[in-house]
Amino acid sequence: MQRIEHRASFGGWQDVYRHSSQVLACEMTFAVYLPPQAATRRLPVLYWLSGLTCTEQNFITKAGAQRYAAEHGLILVAPDTSPRGAQVADAEGHDLGQGAGFYLNATQPPWAAHYRMYDYVLDELPALIEASFPATDARGLSGHSMGGHGALVIALRNPGRYRSVSAFSPIVAPTQVPWGQKAFAAYLGQDRAAWTAWDATELVKTATPSLPLLIDQGDGDEFLHSQLRPQLFEAAAAQAGYPIRLRMQPGYDHSYYFIASFIGEHLAHHARALNG
Amino acid sequence: MQRIEHRASFGGWQDVYRHSSQVLACEMTFAVYLPPQAATRRLPVLYWLSGLTCTEQNFITKAGAQRYAAEHGLILVAPDTSPRGAQVADAEGHDLGQGAGFYLNATQPPWAAHYRMYDYVLDELPALIEASFPATDARGLSGHSMGGHGALVIALRNPGRYRSVSAFSPIVAPTQVPWGQKAFAAYLGQDRAAWTAWDATELVKTATPSLPLLIDQGDGDEFLHSQLRPQLFEAAAAQAGYPIRLRMQPGYDHSYYFIASFIGEHLAHHARALNG
Numbered sequence: 001m002q003r004i005e006h007r008a009s010f011g012g013w014q015d016v017y018r019h020s021s022q023v024l025a026c027e028m029t030f031a032v033y034l035p036p037q038a039a040t041r042r043l044p045v046l047y048w049l050s051g052l053t054c055t056e057q058n059f060i061t062k063a064g065a066q067r068y069a070a071e072h073g074l075i076l077v078a079p080d081t082s083p084r085g086a087q088v089a090d091a092e093g094h095d096l097g098q099g100a101g102f103y104l105n106a107t108q109p110p111w112a113a114h115y116r117m118y119d120y121v122l123d124e125l126p127a128l129i130e131a132s133f134p135a136t137d138a139r140g141l142s143g144h145s146m147g148g149h150g151a152l153v154i155a156l157r158n159p160g161r162y163r164s165v166s167a168f169s170p171i172v173a174p175t176q177v178p179w180g181q182k183a184f185a186a187y188l189g190q191d192r193a194a195w196t197a198w199d200a201t202e203l204v205k206t207a208t209p210s211l212p213l214l215i216d217q218g219d220g221d222e223f224l225h226s227q228l229r230p231q232l233f234e235a236a237a238a239q240a241g242y243p244i245r246l247r248m249q250p251g252y253d254h255s256y257y258f259i260a261s262f263i264g265e266h267l268a269h270h271a272r273a274l275n276g
Numbered sequence: 277m278q279r280i281e282h283r284a285s286f287g288g289w290q291d292v293y294r295h296s297s298q299v300l301a302c303e304m305t306f307a308v309y310l311p312p313q314a315a316t317r318r319l320p321v322l323y324w325l326s327g328l329t330c331t332e333q334n335f336i337t338k339a340g341a342q343r344y345a346a347e348h349g350l351i352l353v354a355p356d357t358s359p360r361g362a363q364v365a366d367a368e369g370h371d372l373g374q375g376a377g378f379y380l381n382a383t384q385p386p387w388a389a390h391y392r393m394y395d396y397v398l399d400e401l402p403a404l405i406e407a408s409f410p411a412t413d414a415r416g417l418s419g420h421s422m423g424g425h426g427a428l429v430i431a432l433r434n435p436g437r438y439r440s441v442s443a444f445s446p447i448v449a450p451t452q453v454p455w456g457q458k459a460f461a462a463y464l465g466q467d468r469a470a471w472t473a474w475d476a477t478e479l480v481k482t483a484t485p486s487l488p489l490l491i492d493q494g495d496g497d498e499f500l501h502s503q504l505r506p507q508l509f510e511a512a513a514a515q516a517g518y519p520i521r522l523r524m525q526p527g528y529d530h531s532y533y534f535i536a537s538f539i540g541e542h543l544a545h546h547a548r549a550l551n552g
Contacts, residue, residue, distance in 0.1 A: 009534075061532065064340035249284075257284065258283075260285070260286075261287070
C-alpha cells in the first residue's frame with residue numbers, strides 16, 4: 001500500500017493510497033480522510049461510494065465533507081468506482097465497464113474476472129482500513145447515484161454490518177430503469193432472477209429494519225424520473241414496514257452542489273449512529 | 277449576458293454567466309453565487325480572484341464557500357483569470373498568457389490588446405454585477421496565489437473601493453520572484469520602474485491603512501520560499517505601519533484543500549466589514 005497524496009485539510013489529512021486488490025485483481029486507489037481526532041484514538045469509518053464516471057477524487061475535492069468529519073470525529077473512506085487498468089474489461093459509454101462497477105459481483109464474461117466491487121467494498125477494503133488506520137469496526141455507508149444504489153444494496157444485504165446508511169439521488173430500482181438494466185444484463189446475464197439480489201427496492205421487501213436510513217433527492221434532478229424513481233423504494237419500504245427518511249429537496253440537481261449542500265446533515269445522521 | 281449554469285446550492289443558486297467584455301475585447305465567463313437572502317434584498321459582494329491555470333470553476337466547485345456565503349448573506353463573484361479565445365495572445369506554459377492574466381493592464385505587444393484584467397476586475401465587472409444582480413456597492417476582495425496578488429494590489433491601489441481584503445498564499449512581491457518577473461517582463465516590459473505599481477510589497481510602503489487585511493499561508497506550501505515569500509510583505513507593512521494579519525498555517529499546502537479549510541474564516545472576516 002502506497003500513499004500517493006497527503007494534504008492537510010481541516011486540521012486532519014486527506015490522503016490517497018494505491019494498493020493491489022486481491023479481490024479485483026488489479027491496482028486500486030482509495031481516499032482516506034483522517035480527522036484531527038485520529039491522531040490520538042480509534043474512530044468510526046464512513047464509507048462513501050461514488051457515482052458513474054467518478055474516481056476517488058470527486059468526493060474528496062467537491063463534497064466538502066472533511067469539515068463535518070473533523071467536527072464529528074469520523075474517518076472518511078472513498079474507493080474508486082470499478083476495477084481499473086489495461087487488463088480490465090471496459091466498454092464504450094459512461095454507464096458500463098471502468099467507472100461503472102455498480103458495486104456488484106459480475107458473473108458473466110468478460111466482466112467476472114475483475115468486477116467484484118461488492119466483495120471489495122464489503123470485505124477487502126474495510127479489512128485493509130481497519131488494519132492500517134486508527135479505525136474501529138463501527139461502519140457507516142453512503143453514496144451518490146450508482147453509489148447510492150451500492151450503499152443501499154450492501155447495507156440491506158448485510159444486517160449488522162453497518163450502523164447507518166444514507167444516499168444522495170440513489171438508483172433505487174436498477175432492475176426497472178435503463179442504467180441498471182444495461183449494467184445488470186452485462187454483468188449478471190439475461191436471467192432476471194439473478195438481478196433481484198442487487199436491487200434495493202426488491203431487497204427492502206424482505207429486510208429486517210435494522211439501521212437508520214436517510215435519502216436525499218433533488219426534485220430538479222435531470223435523472224429523477226428516468227433513472228432514479230425514489231418513490232419505488234419508498235413504497236416498497238412502507239409496505240414492508242421498513243422506516244426510511246426520503247427528503248425531496250426543491251430545486252436541487254444531480255451534481256456535487258447538491259451533495260455539498262446536504263453532506264453535513266448526512267454526516268450528522270451517521271455520527272449519531274456511529275458515535276452514539 | 278447569458279446564464280450558462282444554474283444550480284441550487286445551500287438554499288441559493290450557483291450560476292455561471294457568459295458576457296462580452298468591452299475592456300478585454302473578448303467573451304468572458306464569471307460565476308455568481310446568490311445566497312438565499314438575495315431573493316428578498318440587496319447584499320454585499322465578495323469578489324474572488326483565482327490563481328494560475330484556473331477558470332471560474334475551481335473556486336465554485338472546490339472551495340466550499342457557498343455554505344458560509346449563505347450564512348452571512350454575501351454574494352460571491354468569481355471571474356476567469358485572463359482574457360480568453362483564439363484571437364487572444366497566449367504563450368506556452370502555465371504562468372503567462374491565457375489563465376495567467378496577473379490582474380494588471382498590459383502595456384506591451386502582443387498582450388496590451390486584451391490583457392486588462394485590472395480594469396475588468398476593478399470597474400467593468402462590478403458595474404455589471406451591481407446593475408444585474410441584487411448587489412449593493414459594498415465590496416470585499418479575496419483570492420489565491422496569483423489571485424491573492426491581484427486582491428492585494430487592487431485593494432491597496434484603490435482606497436475606499438473595498439471594505440475588506442484577504443488572500444490565501446498570495447504572490448506578495450512579484451517583482452522579486454520568478455513568476456512575477458516573467459509575467460511583468462512580458463506584460464509591462466523590461467523597465468522595472470513600471471513594475472512597482474503592481475507589487476503589493478511596494479504598494480503597502482506608501483498606502484494609508486484603510487481596510488482589514490487577512491492573509492493565510494500554509495507552511496507546507498511547495499511555492500512558499502520560491503514564489504510567495506509573505507515575510508517580504510509583512511516586513512514592508514510593519515515598517516509602513518499598515519496593520520495586517522498574516523497567519524502561517526502548519527502543514528497546509530498550496531491546494532484547494534487549504535482554501536476550503538479556512539474559507540469560512542475569510543468569509544467571516546469579510547462579513548464583519550461588509551455587514552457591519
